Amino acid sequence: MNAPTLPRISLLGTTALLFEAPGTFDLTHQRRIWAMAATASKWPGIREAIPGITNLMLTFETPPRSVDALVLALREGWDEAQEIAIEGRDIELPVTYGGEIGASLQSVADHTGLSIDDVVSIHAAPLYTVFALGSHPGYCYLGGMDPRIAMPRRQTPLQRAAGGSVSIGGSQTGVSASPGPSGWHAIGHTTWTFFDPSWSVPAALAPGDTIRFKIERVIR
Amino acid sequence: MIEILSVRGPASIQDLGRLDQYRFGVGTSGAMDDLALRAGNILVGNDENAAGIEIPMMPFKVRFCRDMAFALTGADVEATLGGHAIPPWWKLHACAGDVLDLRAMTRGARTYITVAGGIDVPVVLGSRSTQLRGEFGGLHGRSLLPGDILPCAAPSIPGYIGELGTEPADIALARPNTPAGDITVRVVIAGEYDAYDGAAQDLFWSSSWKVTPQSNRYGYRLQGPPVKSIAPIEKRSHGIVPGVIQVPPNGQPIIQMRDAQTSGGYPKMATVIGADLWRVGQSGLGGKLRFEQTSYADALAAHDEVSHYLNRLRTSVRLFEEMRRCR
Numbered sequence: 222m223n224a225p226t227l228p229r230i231s232l233l234g235t236t237a238l239l240f241e242a243p244g245t246f247d248l249t250h251q252r253r254i255w256a257m258a259a260t261a262s263k264w265p266g267i268r269e270a271i272p273g274i275t276n277l278m279l280t281f282e283t284p285p286r287s288v289d290a291l292v293l294a295l296r297e298g299w300d301e302a303q304e305i306a307i308e309g310r311d312i313e314l315p316v317t318y319g320g321e322i323g324a325s326l327q328s329v330a331d332h333t334g335l336s337i338d339d340v341v342s343i344h345a346a347p348l349y350t351v352f353a354l355g356s357h358p359g360y361c362y363l364g365g366m367d368p369r370i371a372m373p374r375r376q377t378p379l380q381r382a383a384g385g386s387v388s389i390g391g392s393q394t395g396v397s398a399s400p401g402p403s404g405w406h407a408i409g410h411t412t413w414t415f416f417d418p419s420w421s422v423p424a425a426l427a428p429g430d431t432i433r434f435k436i437e438r439v440i441r
Numbered sequence: 442m443i444e445i446l447s448v449r450g451p452a453s454i455q456d457l458g459r460l461d462q463y464r465f466g467v468g469t470s471g472a473m474d475d476l477a478l479r480a481g482n483i484l485v486g487n488d489e490n491a492a493g494i495e496i497p498m499m500p501f502k503v504r505f506c507r508d509m510a511f512a513l514t515g516a517d518v519e520a521t522l523g524g525h526a527i528p529p530w531w532k533l534h535a536c537a538g539d540v541l542d543l544r545a546m547t548r549g550a551r552t553y554i555t556v557a558g559g560i561d562v563p564v565v566l567g568s569r570s571t572q573l574r575g576e577f578g579g580l581h582g583r584s585l586l587p588g589d590i591l592p593c594a595a596p597s598i599p600g601y602i603g604e605l606g607t608e609p610a611d612i613a614l615a616r617p618n619t620p621a622g623d624i625t626v627r628v629v630i631a632g633e634y635d636a637y638d639g640a641a642q643d644l645f646w647s648s649s650w651k652v653t654p655q656s657n658r659y660g661y662r663l664q665g666p667p668v669k670s671i672a673p674i675e676k677r678s679h680g681i682v683p684g685v686i687q688v689p690p691n692g693q694p695i696i697q698m699r700d701a702q703t704s705g706g707y708p709k710m711a712t713v714i715g716a717d718l719w720r721v722g723q724s725g726l727g728g729k730l731r732f733e734q735t736s737y738a739d740a741l742a743a744h745d746e747v748s749h750y751l752n753r754l755r756t757s758v759r760l761f762e763e764m765r766r767c768r
Binding site for chain 2: 376
């Protein structure tokens, strides 16, 4: 993945504005995104400031007459943003690698030229940080994956991937919280409840939490 | 209360959506044709955000369990109430026991039933809309089934308040110069537009995009000549909103709709403006869509045009009520 050197700011129609930070996909940059999200969410006219992976989406209460002021505020905000470290929870997630749900384990091995065991141990080795929530209710994007097991997203997304899928998309990894469409490659699955709308905070995990995958079983 | 007698396809309870839960990965849901839902709610004297029933396939049949005012908006339908033909985009009055039978859609892709008082399912995370992926909101977080009983809130204006119709949105807000049968939607270009060369960009604008059968509330998957980026693009996942047009490596655009994921990483060519997204929601499978580039300023003007249409409707409804009271 190439690392841009300047922030990119682009419109998402009349609904939102997207800020993409320059630099690498790492915790240092993500901590500045978290800081900027906390600030920007208080700006007038902003409904929500939603961190992505080293990027930030601002949704509008109503479309502003001009986005110039926001663009300027985002540029300045990034320059001023100090890293914030979030003291999150540490979660251990048992994962069954391979099998019917994790059927792409072989494809990732083929693509990377690694053995299945290597892909599994490389995937389960790091302490991952929840960088952002997104995609579907309770889903977490994780930072910290070893680039050796990166694999481009699907040419054509699947209409339905299973809930609990542990998957790889580009240089990212994550665990789906419920069944639905996906452009990623599922290499395993877990059983855990990530989201419940009746909880006071509906998502189990939040940015800054850490996850370690525990290899429960590998199905070849 | 309303009882669902028969339903085909994924009909669901929707209001204008759950707009402020992105940070938990919760998408907006909400009516695919927000304009039709708003108009229907205005006709029956509701808050515009009251929940109604979105119906993507016919036949659909319900029984009213008490007297109540209701309206049909959105797609044109052949419909009967108690066996008598009724027009769409009208507020009508049903008596307890009356059966409303929607038989066939003649134009458009989604019909809305709004009732005075609104469908009174619980508000979950700020909205009554059905979140299909998360299985919450709406009625038990799912599509409607025969035998379902939908609770209705008491109307703010009690009693019989007369019948009233309005000009359908697709006529009042018709777009000029659209080839017969095609639907044109205005779009603002998005982040990766410049990652496509001139030829690919031309294809995007000039093609008539077929709405494939894999199109639904999640997204509209389109078919046409492949639009390929100059080099492969793998983006870091970022927030997306309904209307975003992603182009996966196969070159076939996908318009994100109301049940779309809240984030993604495929390159984005453009975004359908908020004022035109309902037109996508009203294009049926096999239909043709065209994209027309517009500026942010013109997109806001289009918003204003929609607001004026709704304001005119509000004024008509108010004048109609005042006239009736004077009699």
